Amino acid sequence: MNDFKDKIEKFLEAVEIVTNSFINSIKEMNSSVHIYTHLDADGLGSGAILGKALFREKIPFQITVLRQLEKEEILKISKKVKEFNNFIIFSDFGSGQYFELQNELILKENFNFFIVLDHHLPQNVSSKEDIDLIKDIHKKTFQWHVNPYFFRFNGSLEISGAGLSYFFAKSLNKKNIDLSPIAIIGAIGDIQNQGPNKTFFGLNSLILEDAQNIGLVKIKNDLNFSSIKPLNEAIAYSKEINLPGLTGDINRSLIFLQTLGILMENSNGNIRTLSELNNDEKQKITSAIIEYASIKLGVEPRKIVENLIINRYLLKNELTGSELHDMAEFSNLLNACGRTNSASLGIAIAMGDRKIAYQKSQEVLKNYKKSLGKSLNWIQDNQKIQQMEFIQYFFGEDVIPENIVGTIASMLVFERIEGFDISKPVFGLVKREDENVYKVSGRAHKKIVSKGVNLSQAIREACELSQLDVLGGGHPPAAGTKIPVDKVDVFLENCNITIRNQLKSK
Numbered sequence: 001m002n003d004f005k006d007k008i009e010k011f012l013e014a015v016e017i018v019t020n021s022f023i024n025s026i027k028e029m030n031s032s033v034h035i036y037t038h039l040d041a042d043g044l045g046s047g048a049i050l051g052k053a054l055f056r057e058k059i060p061f062q063i064t065v066l067r068q069l070e071k072e073e074i075l076k077i078s079k080k081v082k083e084f085n086n087f088i089i090f091s092d093f094g095s096g097q098y099f100e101l102q103n104e105l106i107l108k109e110n111f112n113f114f115i116v117l118d119h120h121l122p123q124n125v126s127s128k129e130d131i132d133l134i135k136d137i138h139k140k141t142f143q144w145h146v147n148p149y150f151f152r153f154n155g156s157l158e159i160s161g162a163g164l165s166y167f168f169a170k171s172l173n174k175k176n177i178d179l180s181p182i183a184i185i186g187a188i189g190d191i192q193n194q195g196p197n198k199t200f201f202g203l204n205s206l207i208l209e210d211a212q213n214i215g216l217v218k219i220k221n222d223l224n225f226s227s228i229k230p231l232n233e234a235i236a237y238s239k240e241i242n243l244p245g246l247t248g249d250i251n252r253s254l255i256f257l258q259t260l261g262i263l264m265e266n267s268n269g270n271i272r273t274l275s276e277l278n279n280d281e282k283q284k285i286t287s288a289i290i291e292y293a294s295i296k297l298g299v300e301p302r303k304i305v306e307n308l309i310i311n312r313y314l315l316k317n318e319l320t321g322s323e324l325h326d327m328a329e330f331s332n333l334l335n336a337c338g339r340t341n342s343a344s345l346g347i348a349i350a351m352g353d354r355k356i357a358y359q360k361s362q363e364v365l366k367n368y369k370k371s372l373g374k375s376l377n378w379i380q381d382n383q384k385i386q387q388m389e390f391i392q393y394f395f396g397e398d399v400i401p402e403n404i405v406g407t408i409a410s411m412l413v414f415e416r417i418e419g420f421d422i423s424k425p426v427f428g429l430v431k432r433e434d435e436n437v438y439k440v441s442g443r444a445h446k447k448i449v450s451k452g453v454n455l456s457q458a459i460r461e462a463c464e465l466s467q468l469d470v471l472g473g474g475h476p477p478a479a480g481t482k483i484p485v486d487k488v489d490v491f492l493e494n495c496n497i498t499i500r501n502q503l504k505s506k
């Protein structure tokens with residue numbers, strides 16, 4: 001039996017069990033559905049897919065977006081489940097809290113009307129190699145809980161929360177196949193297109209096939225620069241392509257392009273974007289960059305191409321050059337909305353709004369980019385990164401808002417920020433306005449994840465060692481938690497110890 005096929009079959013059966021239980025419960029309850037989802041692009045994508053699917057079935061619903069499904073939130077929810085008697089869907093979180101949900105909702109409240117569609121490592125599971133524990137959790141929770149690790153899929157890479165919501169929606173009604181692009185946008189938001197040239201793995205590839213088969217998504221080989229910025233800026237400020245001599249210098253980048261004989265101004269007098277260039281022009285730029293990097297910088301052409309040429313995922317029905325055309329930009333727009341208290345705009349856009357919500361989101365996006373730029377510059381200019389032997393960390397002080405500290409940590413690690421050391425994980429900490437705690441976001445580059453670093457496990461262990469009664473976790477390269485302000489030193493010490501142990505034991 002083909003292993004992949006077998007895994008998929010089992011996974012789809014599991015989705016169907018949960019869908020049937022949902023359909024039966026809804027009939028019995030005769031009330032609306034309450035969707036709880038996460039505030040990032042993947043969470044908003046999940047919410048939009050579920051919302052759209054329920055709308056099509058004429059099932060009333062409401063969506064609540066949370067920064068995380070923390071213990072306090074679960075307690076708040078459990079207090080009112082009986083009163084409101086809504087069916088609850090938890091998407092893009094819930095696995096890392098499955099034990100709490102089971103305790104608070106099923107055991108204490110005798111409330112069974114909920115499901116979890118999540119791709120994070122389940123609570124108490126250290127890694128995907130914890131096979132016995134994963135099997136046990138699957139056995140105990142399969143009636144209400146779908147998680148890719150139950151079927152030996154890697155939840156960090158092969159499917160996102162939006163992907164799980166998509167399979168649920170498709171099992172509810174095959175017509176929901178047209179929601180597949182949103183699932184891909186969610187996966188891009190969670191940086192799951194990590195194959196060569198930004199390709200997808202596993203269940204995500206199946207979703208992408210759906211999106212291509214129904215003609216909604218087109219894949220194009222393209223240069224790995226922003227498709228919507230003036231091209232000289234896109235080259236100069238690329239976080240992924242480093243070309244000493246051009247990087248950081250928009251004037252030299254413009255001259256470089258002009259000397260190739262490419263007309264760089266469009267009819268409005270603006271500098272052209274990548275999306276405005278034709279294939280011949282792109283080909284010229286590709287050859288010139290390969291030549292520049294190999295002759296001037298001595299980089300092997302194969303290495304350059306790996307990074308320079310990517311799969312660009314395009315929504316065929318969106319306007320060329322708009323944020324919504326390039327699915328990576330779409331995902332960025334959702335993230336911007338979710339992380340700046342405008343989640344409802346993001347969900348509306350993902351559900352199809354191209355008028356008011358889309359217009360409003362332009363301002364949100366502008367401010368979000370400004371806020372990211374300001375935060376990153378502040379960290380670099382003031383050398384805010386502090387070092388321990390096996391980890392590094394920074395405090396956001398009153399500059400970095402809580403909801404973007406994770407994005408800042410991601411940018412430091414995944415976007416080749418000059419001078420940043422990717423050989424150690426980074427932890428960003430920001431004091432919450434409404435609680436005496438620090439929100440913590442940890443990120444690790446795949447180079448150290450492959451050497452044994454697992455932040456989900458490290459954060460959980462560090463919380464335990466520090467005797468903190470909080471939930472934490474996520475994925476090996478990205479995880480989070482919150483910790484009381486007075487425990488920060490001991491927590492960081494313990495993170496340092498757990499990471500040291502992870503690196504030693506591999």
Ligand code: C5P
Nearest residue numbers: 096406441471472473474478479480481
């Ligand atoms: O909050 P942050 O962006 O740093 O979280 C990184 C990853 O860890 C996200 O996928 C998030 O959903 C997950 N996480 C979690 N449990 C927590 C905090 C974060 O699963 N308590």
Ligand code: ZN
Nearest residue numbers: 042092161190
């Ligand atoms: Zn996610």
